[in-house]
Amino acid sequence: MSRSSPTGIARSPLARFIVTVLAWLPVTFAVWYVVAPVLIFVVKFLCMLAVLPLGDLVSEVEQNGASLLFVTTLRGGQAAQAGGVVSVSVNGLLYSFGMPMFAALTLAAREPGRWVILVLGIVALLPFAAFGVVADFLKNVAITSGPLVASQTGFSAAQRELIAFAYQFGTLIMPTVTPAIAWVVTHRGFLERMRGLTAPR
């Protein structure tokens, strides 16, 4: 029976890296939660650009902390009787929680220029967060709000299918996969050293 020494784990660069990532995660999650309104402020403008091709469907996008409220020109249900319009609130945190993961991975890798990589990576992830937010909004008005509201949007059956796919992809895959891809792309040298293809620094 063989016994592994505790120093064996400490000596493995991958194990050390994983432990460091886990140590960074609570910090990066806390920072992300605090600065989320700033990040969502940028996401809001990206969303406003994204809904431009939809004509007058969205009259305004308002920010409330980390949430975005899409005020539409659609009328439906009790809102129509009261002369009101349909508005949809989307939680921006749901589409940006991969950012603290990217930050923890980047800080744990300790590559030269990691702070620049961190900022550029977060900036690169913002459009993907906007994609998820807009897909969530569209899913609400085109599918889950019911036929009375959906019929006013003018989306065809095929477009509604596409919106459903975009929503699922934007919710289930994108928030976690895009930060992982961004990290792999920006840490190719680190990955090669991890694999042992190049000499350690």
Added chain:
Amino acid sequence: MLRFFILFLVVQATLFGLELTPPAQHWFVEPWTYALAQISTAIVTFFDPNVVAIGKVMRSTRNGFAVSIEAGCNGVEATIVLIAAMLAFPAPWKNKLVGLAAGIVAVQGLNILRVISLFYLGQWDYKVFEWAHLYVWQALIMLDVLVVWLIWVRTLPGARDDRAPPSPPAVATASA
């Protein structure tokens, strides 16, 4: 690297699209999600007999709290990402198959821990449950996928084994 990313995205989008089709949901996703609830409940009953599984729902018979395992919480999407990453990476098929088998077990194993932990976090504090459910565990599962992939990449032919003793210095010696 570009070839890897293109292949990764194509395989991932294809598998994800397939997953959303009614036959895949009916024959694979739903049975797996039900099985996940059963497995999680079976593990929990070792220390807490007041838990039952009804379909994809885990329910406490003591206080009525229940969690329903929905899309995104059954580990299927994380498994799809792992499959895409291993299939897209240039490696012998034998390594890919072994990596997939071990990797899927690792990802689903952690996912069972997620389901069980959320079941108890929800009974303790709903705000903590929401945070863990919506943000923290999602990130941890993807981190698990990334770590499994990194470990697998290190086992591929050509990768250096850090555990091996260092080779002696190449010094030419002449024997008399």
